[in-house]
Amino acid sequence: MNRTELVERPTSTVRYAAVPVLVIVALGAVAGVVAATSVLGSDALWLSALGDAISAARRIPAGVPFAAAPSGDWVNTTALGQVVFSALHLGGSVGVVAAHVVAVTWALWLLMVSGHRRGAQPIGLVSALLLILAGGVAPLFIARAQLLSLVPYAALLVLLRREHDRPSRLIWAVIPLIAVWGNLHGAVLVGVAVLGCYLALSRLRIDPWTSLGVGIASLVATCLNPGLALAPRYYLGVFGGAATSDESGMWSHLTLTNPLDLLLLVAAICLAFMAFRRRQPVWEYAAALGLGGATMLAARNGIWLLLFVCVPAALAMTRTHDVPAAPAPTSRLPRAATSAACAGVVVALLALRAPTFQSVDANASRLVEATRGHIVLVAEPLAESMAAAGATVWLSNPLDAFDHADQTAYLAFMAGDATGGSRAFGQADVVVAVPGSPQARAALARGFTVRQEVGSYVLLRRG
Numbered sequence: 001m002n003r004t005e006l007v008e009r010p011t012s013t014v015r016y017a018a019v020p021v022l023v024i025v026a027l028g029a030v031a032g033v034v035a036a037t038s039v040l041g042s043d044a045l046w047l048s049a050l051g052d053a054i055s056a057a058r059r060i061p062a063g064v065p066f067a068a069a070p071s072g073d074w075v076n077t078t079a080l081g082q083v084v085f086s087a088l089h090l091g092g093s094v095g096v097v098a099a100h101v102v103a104v105t106w107a108l109w110l111l112m113v114s115g116h117r118r119g120a121q122p123i124g125l126v127s128a129l130l131l132i133l134a135g136g137v138a139p140l141f142i143a144r145a146q147l148l149s150l151v152p153y154a155a156l157l158v159l160l161r162r163e164h165d166r167p168s169r170l171i172w173a174v175i176p177l178i179a180v181w182g183n184l185h186g187a188v189l190v191g192v193a194v195l196g197c198y199l200a201l202s203r204l205r206i207d208p209w210t211s212l213g214v215g216i217a218s219l220v221a222t223c224l225n226p227g228l229a230l231a232p233r234y235y236l237g238v239f240g241g242a243a244t245s246d247e248s249g250m251w252s253h254l255t256l257t258n259p260l261d262l263l264l265l266v267a268a269i270c271l272a273f274m275a276f277r278r279r280q281p282v283w284e285y286a287a288a289l290g291l292g293g294a295t296m297l298a299a300r301n302g303i304w305l306l307l308f309v310c311v312p313a314a315l316a317m318t319r320t321h322d323v324p325a326a327p328a329p330t331s332r333l334p335r336a337a338t339s340a341a342c343a344g345v346v347v348a349l350l351a352l353r354a355p356t357f358q359s360v361d362a363n364a365s366r367l368v369e370a371t372r373g374h375i376v377l378v379a380e381p382l383a384e385s386m387a388a389a390g391a392t393v394w395l396s397n398p399l400d401a402f403d404h405a406d407q408t409a410y411l412a413f414m415a416g417d418a419t420g421g422s423r424a425f426g427q428a429d430v431v432v433a434v435p436g437s438p439q440a441r442a443a444l445a446r447g448f449t450v451r452q453e454v455g456s457y458v459l460l461r462r463g
Contacts, residue, residue, distance in 0.1 A: 018335050022122040023112055026129050028342025031105040033133070034140055035349040038100055040093045040357070041142035042380035044085070045388040046397040047078075048096070051086025052388070054079055060226050064401050066387040068375045068394050068427065074401035075234040077227035080183035081148045089388060094357040098350050100143035105346075107150035107307065108132070114158045115311040124317035128271065128310040135267025137260050139303040146300075149187035152177060154307060156191045160198045161311070164281055167207060171214055179221040182231075186238055190294070190304050192218055194287045201283035237400040254299045264302040268295065268309070275312035284312065363455045364389045367432055370454050377428035379414050379439050382457075386432070394428045418445035431460040 046064075053065045060079050063071035076082075088095045112125050132140075139146055156177060163171045174195055182188040195218055204211040223231040254261050272288060291305040364385040371386075376393050378386060383396035395402055395410045402410075405423060412420030416438020425431070425446040433440035435450075435458050444450075448460035 018332060019113055019116050020122045021334055021338050023116065023125050023129075024335055024338045024342065026126045027105060027108060027112060028338070028345065030108060030129055030133055031101055031342060031346050032349060034104050035097075035101045035346045036353070038097050038141050038143055040096060040360075040381065040385075041144050042384060043144045043146070043397050044096060044381065045089065045093075045384035047082045047085035047145055048089035049384065049387040050076075050079075051082035051084070051089075054083055055086055064398070066392060067396060067402070068392055069402050069406045071401040074398075075227040075230045075237070077225040077231050077234045078145075078183060078185055079226050080180075081145065081185050084148065084184065085145070092354075092357055092361045093385075094350060094354045097143045097353075097357065100147045101346060101350070103147040103150045104140055107154040110151070110154040110158055111307060111311055114161065115314045118161075118311070118315055119318055120311070120314040121318045124314035127317060128314040131267045131271050131313075132306050132310055135264045135271075135306050136303045137263060139300065145185055146187065146303075148185040149181065149190075150307075152181040152184070153187070153191055153304065156194065157308060157311070160195065164198065164202050164283070167203065169210075171203065171210065172217075174214060175217045175221050178218050179224045182222045183225045186235065187304075188222055189235060190291075190301070192222060193290060194308070197283045197287040197290065201286055202281055234400075252299060254296050254302070258299070261299050264295070264299060264306075268292070268302060268305050271306060271309040271313040274314075274316045275309045278312075278316045280312055284308075360385070361389070363457075366454050367391070367457060367459075370452060370459060371430045371432065374429035375427065376430050376432055377413060377424055377443075378432040379437075382432065394424060413439060413442060416442045418442040422446065429461070432457050433460065434458075 046066075049066050050061075050064065053061050060076055063074050085096065088099045091098075108129065112129070115125055115128070156174065159170065159174060159177075178188055178191060178195075181191060196215065199211045199215045203214075222235075223229060225231055227234050252258075254265065256262055256265070272292075276285070276288070288305065288309060291301065291308055294301040295305050364382065367382075368386055368389045368391040371391060374392070376383075376386060376391050378393060378396075380396060383393050387393050387396055395406055399407045399410070409421050409423035413424045415421075418425070418441075421442055425443065425448070431439065431443040431448050432454075433443060434456060435453075440458060440460065443460045448462055450458045451461045452459040
């Protein structure tokens with residue numbers, strides 16, 4: 001072990017019996033806010049619809065069975081995540097939102113426990129939590145497929161930092177973690193990139209064979225899903241899809257004109273400044289720079305940056321002489337009572353909001369009944385809600401499953417472009433839209449007329 005390595009590694013790791021009550025209260029408050037405000041966004045219920053199809057047929061269907069646009073060549077790598085969403089959606093949309101709350105809380109809990117055991121003080125941990133809450137509004141308050149990646153990502157960060165401090169054979173545990181994660185959600189590539197930074201810039205110099213073995217095995221693990229050797233084509237399809245260039249969608253670039261992006265930028269700068277004002281391992285600089293670049297390209301990647309820098313930021317607010325020599329034994333009862341009280345509040349909040357979600361689900365079911373037997377053109381996220389309720393939509397998420405021209409036409413429809421969306425209008429029987437919306441105006445311009453009203457939506461048909 002050389003001198004540089006000794007400088008990079010922490011001189012000690014403080015172990016505490018339990019996380020302080022203040023941190024538990026802060027986590028409970030975050031969970032409560034998420035439970036009280038989260039909504040179901042796009043890129044969520046298409047997984048449930050596909051999971052239902054997998055469960056019914058007991059096999060993975062070719063393409064996207066609930067969409068009329070051709071998709072037979074799509075490589076489905078995340079069937080496990082789809083089956084999970086199908087199970088969550090058995091309780092309706094509120095079941096998915098409840099799972100989102102659990103995933104957010106669990107991921108943050110893992111990181112806070114890791115920071116606490118490494119010596120971070122409660123004020124540092126709470127400050128990091130507040131900055132994550134402020135900067136991660138979209139991913140924390142909109143339930144999407146991304147919830148399947150929160151816990152695996154947090155677990156990976158905890159493991160890599162432990163391995164940097166005390167290298168061991170436990171590093172091989174990342175292989176099954178990545179294999180399972182790759183069956184759940186495509187953000188496994190973010191984890192592989194962070195792992196690559198650690199292996200190349202930390203582990204390689206002290207244990208080259210292990211580093212190479214884990215690196216190669218992790219790449220293979222990303223293909224241990226239904227896609228197998230075709231899995232790379234799925235990943236390339238996501239990055240090359242029309243949605244990645246849609247500035248109004250989930251892949252929009254970070255921009256200072258968007259208040260949420262501005263909050264993300266401020267929070268990321270604050271956390272990064274706190275984290276890197278003290279020297280950190282080289283691999284963490286590389287990973288943070290990569291995640292920062294990914295955030296600039298697509299604001300949705302900002303959550304991975306925030307979660308990555310939160311633990312070193314919390315540690316940076318702890319001076320060496322602030323760290324106690326040994327933990328004092330305390331009763332677990334206050335922590336258990338606090339945790340139970342926070343959980344009770346979260347459950348109560350979700351129960352209070354359940355009728356609202358049930359009303360939305362019922363409205364989607366009424367729309368399905370009104371359009372049964374027809375190909376429906378409808379904007380996200382309602383398209384996914386109707387697909388999950390049994391409708392045949394022309395196209396919806398996952399957009400990368402479809403031909404690029406169909407993707408472009410659907411995005412044009414979403415934007416209210418009657419000319420650009422002509423391909424979509426030409427293949428749909430019914431358009432479902434909010435009265436006066438850009439989609440409704442585009443449908444009228446293409447010769448559709450209002451034939452029926454269902455709840456707050458109108459059904460437009462040809463002629």
